[in-house]
Amino acid sequence: MSSFPGLIDEIPGISVDRFNGDNFNSAVFFLSHCHTDHMQGLDLQFFQRIHDKHQYLYCTPISKAILINMFKLNDNLVNTIRTIDGCSPIIINYNQDSKILYLTVTCIPAGHCPGSIGFLFENEQYRILYTGDFRFDIDDLSKIKPLHTNVQDKIIPKKFDTIYLDTTFFNSEFRYLPSRQKALREICKIVDNWISQNEKNIVVLECSANYGPEHLFIELSKALGIRIHVKDKVFNSYTIIPELANCISDNPRESKIHACMGKLNFRSGMYCRSDVEPEFILTVVPSTLRWRNKNVSKCIFEWDENSRRFYVCYSCHSSHDELEAFIKYFSPDKLYPCVCPNNLKFEEFKSQLNQVLNSSTINASNYDLNLSRYKSLIEVNPDVSNFSDDD
Template sequence: MPPKTLNETPNFPSPIRIRIPAKMPPIEMPKGLPFSVDTWTPSSNRKKHHFLTHAHKDHSQGISTHASFPIYATPITKALTLNYYPHLNESLFVDIEIGQSIAVDDSLEGFTVTAFDANHCPGAVMFLFEGAFGNILHTGDCRLTPECLQRLPEKYVGKISREPKCRLDYVFLDCTFGTFSSKMPSKHVAIRQVIDCIWNHPDARVVYLTCDLLGQEEILVSVCQTFGSKIFIDKENNPECFQSLSLTVPDIISHDPSSRFHLFDGYPRLSERAEAKLAEARANLQPDPLIIRPSAQWFVYEDVSSEAYKRKTDRFKEARKDQFGIWHVCYSMHSSRDELEWALRLLAPRWVVSTTPECRAMELGYVKRHCSYGNLAPDDPLWKLLDIDLKAPFVNDEEASCTTSPFLMSRLEPSQERFSEKEISTVSSQAKESSVTLFGRARLGLDNSTLIYENIEKPVISYMDEEDVEVQLTKGTCADRDGPEGQQESKLNEREEIVKNSSIACSRKEVGENIRKLYRSMYVSAPKPLPSLVDLLNNRKRTKRRLLS
C-alpha cells in the first residue's frame, strides 16, 4: 500500500535562495611523503606513486596533463576516468580492488596500501597507507557511517569508552559538509523517501529524476525495481552520463522517450528548467510532471531566516517541495558534522587534515581538543613530514611578527609548549616559499595570498570622540605612496584640513583600503579597528561623570 499523501504546501521561510560554494580540488599531500592522492599538478607529478580515490572530475582535474605511472585505482574508477579522458593510456593504471593490500616498492622506503569502501560512489575507496612515515588514512570523498568504519582494520577502530589498540597518525578527511550539524538520513532512508514521493503522485505521467551525478545510481536502480520501468536517458544531450551509467548500471537504461521516468540534469539553472517543464505541461492541459532532486546541497546551503528552522530534524523525514515545484530529498554522499565527530572519536587519530575544503577540519571539536601543535615534541615525525627543520636559524622578532601563524600560536598554551616561540615562528619562515604546499598552509594556518606584508601600507587614522562628526586624517592615509622616502616623510608631517565625515575616504569605522584588500585576499572579513586611546579616555571620563551625578 502506498503511504498517505504528503502535504504539498509546507511552510517554508521566504525567500529561499540556494548558495552553493565552488568545489575546490583536494589539497597536495605533504612534501615528505612519496605519494600523491587525487592531485595532478607539477608538484604532485614529482611524487613516485599516485593514487586516485574515485572518478569525480574534481579529483582528476589535471590528470590529462600531469599523469604519470603508476596510478593506483579501482577497476571501476579506471574505466570511468578513461571514459572522461579517452586520450589517457590505460597502461598508466595499476588496479587495486576494495579490500586488497599492495606492497609498494620504493627506493627510499617501501610501504603498504589497502583500499576500503568509501560509501561515496561506484569504485570510490579510502586508502590506508602504512610505512616508516606512520599510519595514514586518506578518505577521499566519503560518507563515514558505522558500516563504513567497521570495514577498517579492527586495531584502528576503538569504542566510545576506549581508544583503539593502534592509533592512526594522520587522517586526511573529507569535510565537505563539516559545518552542517543536522543529522542527515542514511542513503537507504533517502531512497525510500524518493519512492514514497513517486507513490504519492500517481497522476504524474512523467517523473524527472535529477540523478545525473556519479554516486546516485542506487536511486535509479531502486526506482526501476520498484515500479518495473527503466529510466530514459537522452544520449545526445547527456552523452557523458549515458556512458557512465552504461558502465555501472546498464540494465536500467531505456532508449524509449515515452518511458515514465526520465533522467534530468541537475545543472545548470535547474529551477528555470523545472518551471519551463511545468509551464509546458499546463499549456498542454496535462498533469504536472514530478521533478525530484535527491541531494543534500539544498538542505545545507538554503538561505532560511531562522537557524532554529535549519536544525529541525523533521526537515529530513520526507520529500519537501520548493517554490519552483521541485521536490527535494536529502540524499548525501558526504558526512555531516555529527558523523565526522563520531568517526574521529572512534578512530582517535593523532592529527586530522581537511582534504576539502581547505582548513575545514580546524572547526571540528575533536581537532580543537586533541590536535594541537603544543602536543608535538621537536622530534615529532610531523615536522619531517612537512619538510620543516626546527633547527634552522632563528628569525628576528620583526620577521616573526609577520610570519607566525595566528592559528598555530592560538593552539599553544603555556603549559603545553615544548619549544620556544622563535622555534615555532621558524616553522613558517625558514622553508622556501615554493616548498610550502597547500597542506602546509592549511596546517600552519598560513594564507593563500601572494601579497607581502612589508609592502602593505598601514593607515594612520586619528580617531575622535564618538560625539564628534569630524575625523582628522594624516595626508596620504588612504592613497598609495609612490614618491621617494624623503618626500613621504615630509608629506607625513603635513596635516590635512579637517574633512567632513561624509566625504572622507576612510571613515572612523573602517580600516584602510590596502588592509581591506589584504583580508579579502585571504577570504576573511576585515576586522573593525580597535578603539583609540582618545576614545578609551573619553569613555572613562563619561563613565565617571555618570557615577558622580
C-alpha cells in the same frame, strides 16, 4: 568541494586526488573516485606523461573504466592505470630522490559513489588514512576490517598518525543528516505515487552534477522496476558499471523517470520529450545545502505544490555528528581537513578540527569501548513525516 592539494606530508613521492602543480614531481598517483573536484589535472597529457616516465595511477576497476571512456585512452595509456580493489593490501615500490621506497596500500570502501574508496597508506614510519569522500554509518565503523587490528584476541581500531578527512559537512549547520536509506524511501514513495496517478505523468530528478547520484539511480530503479533516462555524457560510462547498467536508459521514451537535464533546464520543459506538458511533470530535488540549519530530524522533505517540486535531504557525505563520532572512534594523532569552508582560512579550520580531537582523545587502553558509547553524539531522529516509516 575538495581543497586537498594532493600531497601526503608524511609520505613524499605520492599524490592523491590532485594531478597538477607540485604533484607533477610525484612518482605514484592515486584516485579515490571520479568526481571532478578530485580529478584536477587529469587529462590525456597527464596519462602520456606518466606513460613516458613509467609511472602509474592506482584506482578501482570502476574508476578505471570511467577514465578509459572519459578520455578515450589507447592501449598504451590504459596500461598506466593499475587497479586496486577489495580489502587486501598491496605493496608498491617507487623511486624517490634516488631511493627505492616501499609502501603498503589498502583500499577502504567509501560508500560515496560507485568505485569510491579511501586509502590506507603504511610504511616503516607512518600509518596514514586518506578517507576520500565518504559516508559511513557509525554502526558500521567496527566492521571495516582493514581499519582494525587484533591485539590479544581483541579487535581494536588501528592507531593512525594522520587521518586526511572528508570534512565537507563538518559544520554545526549540518549536525544531523538522514541516512540515504531514509531519503530513498521518501523519494520512492513520492515517485511511485505520482507515476501511478496518470499514465502521462513523468518524474524529473534534478541532479546538477554529472556524477554523484548513482546510488540513487540504482536503488530507485530497483524499487520501482523502472530504468532511469540519464544524460548522454554519462551513459557510456554507466554502462560499464555492472550495478548501473541495468538501471539506466538512453531512450527518452523508455522511462517515466528522467535524470537527463541540468539544474535549470526543467523550467522550460523537457528537452528530450517535447510532447510532455508541464502539468504532467513532477521534479524531485535531492540536495543537502538547502537544509542548512534546518531541523531535518523531524522532516526530511519539503513540498512546493505550486511548482510541483519535491525537495529531499540527501547526502553522500557524512554529517558533522557522524564525523565527530568517526574522529572519536579512531582518535588519530592528527587530522587534516580535505575540505575547508569558504569563510575560514585553512590553518584556522585545521586548528578547530584538531581541537575536537584533542578534547576527546581516547588512549590505547580504551580502544575496545563499545561503539554504543558514541551513539550519544548522534541525535535520536524519529521521522515524523506522513510518508516515512520509523527506522
